Amino acid sequence: MLDIQLFLLDLIEKLEVLPSLKLIQSNTDGILVKIKRDDFDLFDDLVYEWEQRTRLHMSFDFYKKIYQKDVNNYLIVDMDGEHKSKGAYVKKLDHLDYDLPIVNKAVVNYLVKGTPVEETINQSDKLIEFQKITKISGKFDYALYGKKKRHERVFRLFASTSGKELKKVKGDSIQKIGYTPDICKIVNTDVTNEKTPDWLDRSWYIELAQKRVKDFLG
16 A cells, blocks of 8 residues: 555656646545646656556546545546535435435535526425434433423424524533524424425525535635
8 A cells, every 4th residue: 555655656746747737636546636638648658657667557537627625525527527526515415314415415516517506405395305413412411492401312403484593401511513503493203205394494505505615616
C-alpha cells in the first residue's frame, strides 16, 4: 500500500509540468485531476512513461463535472450525464438511513441537472421524503418537546409551520438537538404512504438544501 502511494506521489510530481493541471484528489485507487484538452496528449505521454518505469497500469475515466465538499463528500458526472457520489449529503439512501431524503435529492438534482432546489422540494408530495430521524443517546435523561417530557429514544421529525422544538435534557442542562428544525412535529407512526400535509414547512428544507449546495460550490 505504501509503495503504491509513493508511486502515485511520483506521478503527481511528473505531472506538475502541465500548467493547466489541478489535482483534485488522490488515494490508493488513483488520482483525480483537471486539465485542459490541449494538454491531454502530454498528460498521456507522462502517464505512459510512468507506467513503463513502475510496471503499473493507469486507466482513464473522463468526467465533465466534479463537485467536492471534501475528500469524503463528492459528486462526479460522466460524459453521458450519469453520476456517482459519496458522502452523507449526496449518497443514495436506503431504508436503514432514510434521513432527509428530499434534501439529498434536491442537492443532487441541482448539481447534476441544474434543477433549482425549490423545484425538487416543492414538487414532492410524499411525507416520508421529509423525515428527519433523530436519536437521543443514553447520555441524556430524556427529550423535551415544548414542556412535555418524552422518553422515546428515536424520533421522526418534520419541519412544521406550527409545533414545538425538541430538545435533549441531561440533569439541569437543556440542549438543542443539532440539524433539527426549531419548530417541528413528531410523527412516530408509519408514514410510508402518507401525503404531505398543509403544516409541512418546506422552506426549512429548501434553506438546508441551498446551504449544502453552497458547501459543494465553495
